[in-house]
Amino acid sequence: LSGNKVLYRIGDLYTTLVRAIPELLLIILIYYAGGSAMKAVLVGIGIVEEDFQVSAFAAVVVALGSIYGAYLTDVLRGAIEAIPKGQIEAARAYGMRGALRFRRIVFPQMIRYAIPGMGNQWLNITKDSALVSAVGAFEVLKNVTIAASATKEYLFFLSIAGLIFLCLTIVSMTVLARIEKRANRGVRRV
Numbered sequence: 802l803s804g805n806k807v808l809y810r811i812g813d814l815y816t817t818l819v820r821a822i823p824e825l826l827l828i829i830l831i832y833y834a835g836g837s838a839m840k841a842v843l844v845g846i847g848i849v850e851e852d853f854q855v856s857a858f859a860a861v862v863v864a865l866g867s868i869y870g871a872y873l874t875d876v877l878r879g880a881i882e883a884i885p886k887g888q889i890e891a892a893r894a895y896g897m898r899g900a901l902r903f904r905r906i907v908f909p910q911m912i913r914y915a916i917p918g919m920g921n922q923w924l925n926i927t928k929d930s931a932l933v934s935a936v937g938a939f940e941v942l943k944n945v946t947i948a949a950s951a952t953k954e955y956l957f958f959l960s961i962a963g964l965i966f967l968c969l970t971i972v973s974m975t976v977l978a979r980i981e982k983r984a985n986r987g988v989r990r991v
Contacts, residue, residue: 802878802881802882812874815871815874816871816874816875819867819868819870819871820871820872824868824929824932825932827864827867827868828861828864828865828868828932828933831860831863831864831867832857832860832861832864835855835860835863835864836854836855836860839855840853840854840855857933861930861933864933865926865929865930865933868926868929869922869925869926872922872925873918873919873922876915876918876919876922877911877915879914879915879918880911880912880913880914880915880918881907881911883910883911883914884906884907884910884911884914888906888910889902889906889907892905892906912984913984913985913988916977916980916981916984917981920973920974920977920980920981923973923977924970924973924974927966927969927970927973928966928970931962931966942962945958945959945961945962946958
C-alpha cells in the first residue's frame with residue numbers, strides 16, 4: 802500500500818509463494834532446510850558451536866508465522882482499503898502527519914474490519930498446529946499417537962485429541978466474539 806514498487810513486488814512474491822505451497826510442505830521445508838541454513842549462518846559468524854541444533858519448536862514457530870503472516874498481510878490490506886478514502890483525505894487536510902493519522906484514523910477503523918479475518922486465521926493456525934507433529938514438535942498429537950499405538954485404542958485417543966482442539970476452538974471463538982463486539986461498539990448495525 803505504500804506505493805514503493807520494490808517493496809510491493811517483494812510483498813506480492815512472498816504472499817503468492819507462501820499461499821501457493823501447502824502448509825505441511827512449508828513446515829517440513831522450513832524445519833529441515835531452514836534449520837540447516839540457520840545453523841550454518843550462526844556457526845559461520847561464530848555465535849554458536851558446531852554441535853548446535855535448532856529446536857523443533859523454534860522452527861515450527863517460524864514456519865507457522867511465515868505461513869500465516871502471508872494470509873494476515875492480505876487481511877490487513879483489505880481492512881485498510883475498506884476505510885472510506887474521504888476520512889484519510891480529511892485527516893491530511895487537517896495537517897495530520899502519517900503516524901498520527903494512522904493512530905487516530907486508520908488503525909481504529911482498520912482493526913474493526915480486520916478482526917473477523919484475523920480470528921479466522923487464528924482458528925486455522927490453531928488447527929494447523931497439528932500438522933507440525935510431522936516434525937515432532939507438537940506434543941499433544943505426538944503423545945496421542947504414542948498412547949494410541951501402545952494401547953491400540955486409536956479411536957479413544959484421537960477423540961481426546963479432537964476434544965482438545967474443540968475446546969481450544971470454543972474458547973478462541975468466545976474470546977474473538979468479545980473482542981469483535983468491543984471493537985464495534987458505537988457502530989450501528991445494519
